[in-house]
Amino acid sequence: MLVALYAVAAAVVLATVLPLVPKGYWWLRVFDFPRLQIVIVGVLVLAALALAGISDALGYAVVIGLALAVAYQFFLIFPYLSVAKCQVIREPVQDDGRHFSILVANVYMPNRRASDLLRIVRQMDPDVVVTMEVDDWWCKQLSELKKSHPFAIEHPLDNTYGIILYSKLNLHDAETRFLVAEEIPSIFARVQIPAGDLIDFYALHPMPPQPFQDTFERDAELLLIARQIRQIGRPTVVAGDLNDVAWSTTTRLFQRISGLLDPRIGRGFFSSFHARFPPFRWPLDHIFHDTRFRLHDIRRLGYFGSDHFPIYAELRYQPEDRHDHPIPMPQATDHADAKERIEEGLTNGDG
Numbered sequence: 175m176l177v178a179l180y181a182v183a184a185a186v187v188l189a190t191v192l193p194l195v196p197k198g199y200w201w202l203r204v205f206d207f208p209r210l211q212i213v214i215v216g217v218l219v220l221a222a223l224a225l226a227g228i229s230d231a232l233g234y235a236v237v238i239g240l241a242l243a244v245a246y247q248f249f250l251i252f253p254y255l256s257v258a259k260c261q262v263i264r265e266p267v268q269d270d271g272r273h274f275s276i277l278v279a280n281v282y283m284p285n286r287r288a289s290d291l292l293r294i295v296r297q298m299d300p301d302v303v304v305t306m307e308v309d310d311w312w313c314k315q316l317s318e319l320k321k322s323h324p325f326a327i328e329h330p331l332d333n334t335y336g337i338i339l340y341s342k343l344n345l346h347d348a349e350t351r352f353l354v355a356e357e358i359p360s361i362f363a364r365v366q367i368p369a370g371d372l373i374d375f376y377a378l379h380p381m382p383p384q385p386f387q388d389t390f391e392r393d394a395e396l397l398l399i400a401r402q403i404r405q406i407g408r409p410t411v412v413a414g415d416l417n418d419v420a421w422s423t424t425t426r427l428f429q430r431i432s433g434l435l436d437p438r439i440g441r442g443f444f445s446s447f448h449a450r451f452p453p454f455r456w457p458l459d460h461i462f463h464d465t466r467f468r469l470h471d472i473r474r475l476g477y478f479g480s481d482h483f484p485i486y487a488e489l490r491y492q493p494e495d496r497h498d499h500p501i502p503m504p505q506a507t508d509h510a511d512a513k514e515r516i517e518e519g520l521t522n523g524d525g
Protein backbone atom coordinates (compact mmCIF):
# COMPACT_ATOMS: atom_id res chain seq x y z
CA MET A 175 0.00 0.00 0.00
CA LEU A 176 2.73 2.47 0.98
CA VAL A 177 4.72 1.65 -2.15
CA ALA A 178 1.72 2.54 -4.31
CA LEU A 179 1.16 5.80 -2.41
CA TYR A 180 4.84 6.70 -2.76
CA ALA A 181 4.66 6.00 -6.49
CA VAL A 182 1.63 8.28 -6.95
CA ALA A 183 3.30 10.96 -4.80
CA ALA A 184 6.41 10.76 -6.97
CA ALA A 185 4.25 11.13 -10.09
CA VAL A 186 2.61 14.26 -8.64
CA VAL A 187 6.01 15.77 -7.83
CA LEU A 188 7.32 14.93 -11.31
CA ALA A 189 4.22 16.41 -12.96
CA THR A 190 4.88 19.58 -10.95
CA VAL A 191 8.58 19.87 -11.73
CA LEU A 192 8.56 19.07 -15.46
CA PRO A 193 6.54 22.14 -16.59
CA LEU A 194 9.14 24.37 -14.91
CA VAL A 195 11.43 23.60 -17.84
CA PRO A 196 10.80 26.55 -20.23
CA LYS A 197 10.71 24.54 -23.44
CA GLY A 198 7.89 23.72 -25.84
CA TYR A 199 8.28 19.95 -25.92
CA TRP A 200 4.87 18.29 -25.73
CA TRP A 201 5.88 15.91 -22.95
CA LEU A 202 6.63 18.95 -20.76
CA ARG A 203 3.73 21.20 -21.75
CA VAL A 204 0.97 18.62 -21.32
CA PHE A 205 1.49 18.92 -17.55
CA ASP A 206 0.45 22.59 -17.70
CA PHE A 207 -3.15 21.48 -18.17
CA PRO A 208 -4.32 19.18 -15.33
CA ARG A 209 -3.16 21.29 -12.36
CA LEU A 210 -6.54 21.15 -10.60
CA GLN A 211 -6.63 17.38 -11.07
CA ILE A 212 -3.06 17.11 -9.75
CA VAL A 213 -4.04 19.09 -6.64
CA ILE A 214 -6.97 16.76 -6.00
CA VAL A 215 -4.83 13.64 -6.41
CA GLY A 216 -2.09 15.12 -4.23
CA VAL A 217 -4.48 15.99 -1.41
CA LEU A 218 -5.98 12.51 -1.49
CA VAL A 219 -2.54 10.90 -1.30
CA LEU A 220 -1.52 13.20 1.56
CA ALA A 221 -4.66 12.17 3.44
CA ALA A 222 -3.94 8.49 2.77
CA LEU A 223 -0.35 8.86 3.96
CA ALA A 224 -1.54 10.57 7.13
CA LEU A 225 -3.91 7.69 7.81
CA ALA A 226 -1.14 5.20 7.09
CA GLY A 227 0.90 6.60 9.99
CA ILE A 228 4.21 7.56 8.39
CA SER A 229 7.09 7.28 10.87
CA ASP A 230 10.35 6.91 8.91
CA ALA A 231 12.61 9.42 7.15
CA LEU A 232 11.56 8.31 3.67
CA GLY A 233 7.91 8.76 4.53
CA TYR A 234 8.47 12.26 5.90
CA ALA A 235 10.48 13.19 2.81
CA VAL A 236 7.68 11.99 0.56
CA VAL A 237 5.07 13.93 2.55
CA ILE A 238 7.12 17.14 2.49
CA GLY A 239 7.86 16.86 -1.23
CA LEU A 240 4.24 16.09 -2.03
CA ALA A 241 2.95 18.91 0.17
CA LEU A 242 5.26 21.40 -1.58
CA ALA A 243 4.11 20.18 -4.99
CA VAL A 244 0.44 20.48 -4.04
CA ALA A 245 1.02 23.95 -2.58
CA TYR A 246 2.72 25.13 -5.78
CA GLN A 247 -0.01 23.71 -7.99
CA PHE A 248 -2.67 25.37 -5.83
CA PHE A 249 -0.78 28.66 -5.98
CA LEU A 250 -1.08 28.63 -9.79
CA ILE A 251 -4.81 27.91 -9.93
CA PHE A 252 -5.84 30.01 -6.91
CA PRO A 253 -6.35 33.26 -8.91
CA TYR A 254 -9.16 31.54 -10.82
CA LEU A 255 -11.15 30.69 -7.71
CA SER A 256 -14.09 32.91 -6.84
CA VAL A 257 -12.45 33.82 -3.51
CA ALA A 258 -9.50 35.47 -5.27
CA LYS A 259 -9.36 39.14 -6.20
CA CYS A 260 -10.91 39.97 -9.57
CA GLN A 261 -8.48 41.27 -12.16
CA VAL A 262 -11.22 43.09 -14.12
CA ILE A 263 -13.77 45.47 -12.60
CA ARG A 264 -17.43 44.64 -13.23
CA GLU A 265 -19.53 47.35 -14.85
CA PRO A 266 -23.29 47.42 -15.54
CA VAL A 267 -24.54 47.81 -19.09
CA GLN A 268 -25.16 51.39 -20.13
CA ASP A 269 -27.00 52.50 -23.25
CA ASP A 270 -24.21 54.64 -24.70
CA GLY A 271 -22.89 52.47 -27.53
CA ARG A 272 -19.74 51.38 -25.69
CA HIS A 273 -20.89 47.90 -24.81
CA PHE A 274 -20.36 44.82 -26.97
CA SER A 275 -20.47 41.05 -26.59
CA ILE A 276 -18.40 38.13 -27.89
CA LEU A 277 -19.14 34.42 -28.28
CA VAL A 278 -16.29 31.95 -28.88
CA ALA A 279 -17.06 28.40 -30.03
CA ASN A 280 -14.82 25.58 -31.18
CA VAL A 281 -17.35 23.53 -33.16
CA TYR A 282 -15.31 20.26 -33.32
CA MET A 283 -15.16 19.60 -37.04
CA PRO A 284 -16.80 16.09 -37.08
CA ASN A 285 -19.72 17.44 -34.99
CA ARG A 286 -22.91 17.91 -36.98
CA ARG A 287 -25.13 19.67 -34.45
CA ALA A 288 -24.93 23.05 -36.14
CA SER A 289 -28.58 23.81 -35.33
CA ASP A 290 -27.78 23.59 -31.62
CA LEU A 291 -24.97 26.11 -31.94
CA LEU A 292 -27.17 28.42 -34.00
CA ARG A 293 -29.82 28.21 -31.28
CA ILE A 294 -27.23 29.25 -28.66
CA VAL A 295 -26.08 32.16 -30.85
CA ARG A 296 -29.66 33.34 -31.34
CA GLN A 297 -30.32 33.06 -27.60
CA MET A 298 -27.22 35.04 -26.56
CA ASP A 299 -27.33 37.43 -29.54
CA PRO A 300 -23.61 38.38 -29.37
CA ASP A 301 -22.18 41.21 -31.44
CA VAL A 302 -19.16 39.13 -32.50
CA VAL A 303 -19.01 35.35 -33.03
CA VAL A 304 -15.72 33.46 -33.44
CA THR A 305 -16.00 29.84 -34.62
CA MET A 306 -13.08 27.44 -34.96
CA GLU A 307 -12.51 24.01 -36.54
CA VAL A 308 -14.91 25.04 -39.30
CA ASP A 309 -14.72 23.20 -42.63
CA ASP A 310 -16.82 23.84 -45.73
CA TRP A 311 -19.80 21.96 -44.22
CA TRP A 312 -19.78 24.12 -41.10
CA CYS A 313 -19.27 27.27 -43.17
CA LYS A 314 -22.40 26.45 -45.16
CA GLN A 315 -24.43 25.59 -42.06
CA LEU A 316 -23.44 28.79 -40.27
CA SER A 317 -23.94 31.02 -43.28
CA GLU A 318 -27.38 32.05 -42.03
CA LEU A 319 -25.58 34.08 -39.36
CA LYS A 320 -24.76 36.56 -42.10
CA LYS A 321 -28.36 37.76 -41.90
CA SER A 322 -27.78 39.05 -38.37
CA HIS A 323 -23.98 39.37 -38.57
CA PRO A 324 -23.34 40.73 -42.07
CA PHE A 325 -19.64 41.46 -41.58
CA ALA A 326 -17.76 38.18 -41.88
CA ILE A 327 -14.28 36.80 -42.48
CA GLU A 328 -14.40 33.15 -43.51
CA HIS A 329 -11.47 30.77 -43.80
CA PRO A 330 -12.81 27.18 -43.61
CA LEU A 331 -10.28 24.35 -43.73
CA ASP A 332 -10.47 20.58 -43.47
CA ASN A 333 -7.43 20.33 -41.13
CA THR A 334 -9.36 21.39 -37.94
CA TYR A 335 -7.88 24.91 -38.10
CA GLY A 336 -10.57 26.64 -40.13
CA ILE A 337 -11.79 29.86 -38.50
CA ILE A 338 -14.66 32.29 -39.14
CA LEU A 339 -15.51 35.63 -37.57
CA TYR A 340 -19.10 36.93 -37.83
CA SER A 341 -19.92 40.45 -36.66
CA LYS A 342 -22.90 42.77 -36.34
CA LEU A 343 -20.39 45.59 -36.02
CA ASN A 344 -18.51 47.07 -38.92
CA LEU A 345 -15.02 45.65 -39.50
CA HIS A 346 -12.05 47.68 -40.70
CA ASP A 347 -8.68 46.44 -41.98
CA ALA A 348 -9.94 42.87 -41.71
CA GLU A 349 -7.55 40.14 -42.83
CA THR A 350 -6.62 36.51 -42.40
CA ARG A 351 -3.04 36.05 -41.21
CA PHE A 352 -0.63 33.11 -41.15
CA LEU A 353 1.87 34.13 -38.52
CA VAL A 354 3.80 30.91 -37.97
CA ALA A 355 2.48 28.13 -40.21
CA GLU A 356 0.78 28.14 -43.63
CA GLU A 357 -2.00 25.84 -42.45
CA ILE A 358 -2.85 27.78 -39.25
CA PRO A 359 -4.85 30.96 -39.93
CA SER A 360 -5.75 33.69 -37.49
CA ILE A 361 -7.99 36.71 -38.03
CA PHE A 362 -7.33 40.36 -37.33
CA ALA A 363 -9.89 43.15 -37.65
CA ARG A 364 -10.65 46.54 -36.16
CA VAL A 365 -14.19 46.30 -34.78
CA GLN A 366 -16.17 49.53 -34.70
CA ILE A 367 -18.47 49.62 -31.67
CA PRO A 368 -21.72 51.65 -31.85
CA ALA A 369 -20.11 54.66 -30.15
CA GLY A 370 -17.69 54.82 -33.10
CA ASP A 371 -14.51 53.67 -31.35
CA LEU A 372 -12.30 51.10 -33.10
CA ILE A 373 -11.16 48.01 -31.20
CA ASP A 374 -8.31 45.78 -32.38
CA PHE A 375 -9.68 42.23 -32.42
CA TYR A 376 -7.60 39.06 -32.78
CA ALA A 377 -9.26 35.66 -33.30
CA LEU A 378 -6.83 32.77 -32.72
CA HIS A 379 -6.65 28.99 -32.80
CA PRO A 380 -3.01 27.84 -32.57
CA MET A 381 -1.85 24.21 -32.48
CA PRO A 382 -2.26 22.25 -29.22
CA PRO A 383 0.34 20.15 -27.44
CA GLN A 384 -0.30 16.46 -27.94
CA PRO A 385 1.87 13.35 -28.29
CA PHE A 386 4.71 14.11 -30.72
CA GLN A 387 3.35 17.61 -31.41
CA ASP A 388 5.28 20.29 -29.53
CA THR A 389 4.08 23.82 -28.66
CA PHE A 390 6.84 25.88 -30.29
CA GLU A 391 4.48 27.19 -32.98
CA ARG A 392 1.62 27.86 -30.55
CA ASP A 393 3.88 29.78 -28.19
CA ALA A 394 5.41 31.80 -31.03
CA GLU A 395 2.00 32.81 -32.40
CA LEU A 396 0.75 33.96 -29.00
CA LEU A 397 3.92 35.88 -28.20
CA LEU A 398 4.19 37.51 -31.63
CA ILE A 399 0.70 38.89 -31.11
CA ALA A 400 1.45 39.86 -27.50
CA ARG A 401 4.50 41.83 -28.60
CA GLN A 402 2.53 43.55 -31.37
CA ILE A 403 -0.26 44.51 -28.96
CA ARG A 404 2.19 46.11 -26.54
CA GLN A 405 3.99 48.00 -29.33
CA ILE A 406 0.83 49.35 -30.99
CA GLY A 407 -0.91 50.23 -27.73
CA ARG A 408 -4.46 50.41 -29.10
CA PRO A 409 -7.64 49.07 -27.43
CA THR A 410 -7.45 45.30 -27.92
CA VAL A 411 -9.45 42.11 -27.44
CA VAL A 412 -8.03 38.63 -28.10
CA ALA A 413 -10.43 35.69 -28.33
CA GLY A 414 -10.33 32.06 -29.36
CA ASP A 415 -9.31 28.55 -28.49
CA LEU A 416 -5.68 29.16 -27.60
CA ASN A 417 -5.05 25.47 -26.82
CA ASP A 418 -3.45 26.55 -23.59
CA VAL A 419 -4.74 26.89 -20.06
CA ALA A 420 -5.06 30.23 -18.30
CA TRP A 421 -2.41 29.45 -15.68
CA SER A 422 0.33 28.08 -17.96
CA THR A 423 3.77 29.64 -18.22
CA THR A 424 3.05 30.65 -21.82
CA THR A 425 -0.32 32.29 -21.14
CA ARG A 426 1.00 34.21 -18.14
CA LEU A 427 3.95 35.36 -20.26
CA PHE A 428 1.47 36.36 -22.99
CA GLN A 429 -0.40 38.51 -20.48
CA ARG A 430 2.73 40.22 -19.18
CA ILE A 431 4.11 40.93 -22.67
CA SER A 432 0.77 42.13 -24.08
CA GLY A 433 -0.54 43.90 -20.97
CA LEU A 434 -3.92 42.20 -21.40
CA LEU A 435 -6.25 41.21 -18.56
CA ASP A 436 -8.12 37.97 -17.93
CA PRO A 437 -11.73 38.57 -16.83
CA ARG A 438 -11.92 35.04 -15.36
CA ILE A 439 -9.43 35.84 -12.61
CA GLY A 440 -11.38 35.98 -9.35
CA ARG A 441 -14.51 34.61 -11.02
CA GLY A 442 -13.89 30.94 -11.82
CA PHE A 443 -12.24 28.52 -14.20
CA PHE A 444 -14.89 28.60 -16.95
CA SER A 445 -13.43 25.31 -18.16
CA SER A 446 -14.48 24.85 -21.77
CA PHE A 447 -12.76 21.55 -22.68
CA HIS A 448 -13.42 18.60 -22.54
CA ALA A 449 -17.20 19.01 -22.71
CA ARG A 450 -17.89 15.27 -22.59
CA PHE A 451 -15.42 14.27 -19.86
CA PRO A 452 -15.92 16.39 -16.70
CA PRO A 453 -12.97 14.89 -14.76
CA PHE A 454 -10.62 16.09 -17.52
CA ARG A 455 -11.78 19.63 -18.08
CA TRP A 456 -9.80 22.87 -18.22
CA PRO A 457 -10.08 26.42 -19.63
CA LEU A 458 -8.83 26.41 -23.23
CA ASP A 459 -11.12 29.06 -24.74
CA HIS A 460 -10.18 32.60 -23.80
CA ILE A 461 -11.21 36.23 -24.03
CA PHE A 462 -8.50 38.71 -23.03
CA HIS A 463 -8.68 42.49 -23.19
CA ASP A 464 -6.64 45.52 -22.22
CA THR A 465 -7.25 47.86 -19.29
CA ARG A 466 -9.62 50.12 -21.24
CA PHE A 467 -12.42 47.57 -20.80
CA ARG A 468 -14.61 46.50 -17.93
CA LEU A 469 -16.64 43.34 -17.66
CA HIS A 470 -20.39 43.09 -17.52
CA ASP A 471 -20.76 39.32 -17.85
CA ILE A 472 -18.79 36.17 -18.60
CA ARG A 473 -20.17 32.67 -18.75
CA ARG A 474 -19.71 29.19 -20.15
CA LEU A 475 -22.62 28.23 -22.37
CA GLY A 476 -24.39 24.94 -23.06
CA TYR A 477 -23.40 21.76 -24.84
CA PHE A 478 -23.96 21.56 -28.60
CA GLY A 479 -22.15 18.34 -29.52
CA SER A 480 -18.61 19.72 -29.60
CA ASP A 481 -15.77 18.76 -27.29
CA HIS A 482 -15.75 22.45 -26.28
CA PHE A 483 -18.37 24.56 -24.54
CA PRO A 484 -18.82 28.07 -25.97
CA ILE A 485 -17.58 31.01 -23.91
CA TYR A 486 -19.47 34.29 -23.84
CA ALA A 487 -18.44 37.71 -22.51
CA GLU A 488 -19.93 41.20 -22.48
CA LEU A 489 -17.42 44.04 -22.26
CA ARG A 490 -17.73 47.79 -21.85
CA TYR A 491 -15.20 50.13 -23.42
CA GLN A 492 -14.28 52.65 -20.74
CA PRO A 493 -10.89 54.18 -21.62
CA GLU A 494 -11.20 57.12 -19.25
CA ASP A 495 -10.90 54.69 -16.32
CA ARG A 496 -8.14 52.51 -17.76
CA HIS A 497 -5.79 53.30 -14.85
CA ASP A 498 -8.21 51.65 -12.42
CA HIS A 499 -6.78 48.32 -13.62
CA PRO A 500 -3.13 47.49 -12.90
CA ILE A 501 -1.40 46.72 -16.21
CA PRO A 502 0.47 43.37 -16.31
CA MET A 503 4.11 44.25 -16.84
CA PRO A 504 7.00 42.14 -18.18
CA GLN A 505 9.48 40.75 -15.70
CA ALA A 506 13.22 41.15 -16.15
CA THR A 507 13.74 38.16 -18.45
CA ASP A 508 10.35 38.09 -20.19
CA HIS A 509 11.34 39.84 -23.42
CA ALA A 510 14.37 37.59 -23.87
CA ASP A 511 12.24 34.54 -23.10
CA ALA A 512 9.58 35.64 -25.59
CA LYS A 513 12.21 36.28 -28.28
CA GLU A 514 13.67 32.80 -27.79
CA ARG A 515 10.25 31.16 -27.99
CA ILE A 516 9.32 33.11 -31.11
CA GLU A 517 12.56 32.10 -32.82
CA GLU A 518 12.00 28.46 -31.86
CA GLY A 519 8.44 28.59 -33.22
CA LEU A 520 9.45 30.19 -36.52
CA THR A 521 12.24 27.63 -36.90
CA ASN A 522 9.92 24.69 -36.21
CA GLY A 523 7.06 26.15 -38.25
CA ASP A 524 7.10 27.55 -41.76
CA GLY A 525 6.37 31.20 -41.02
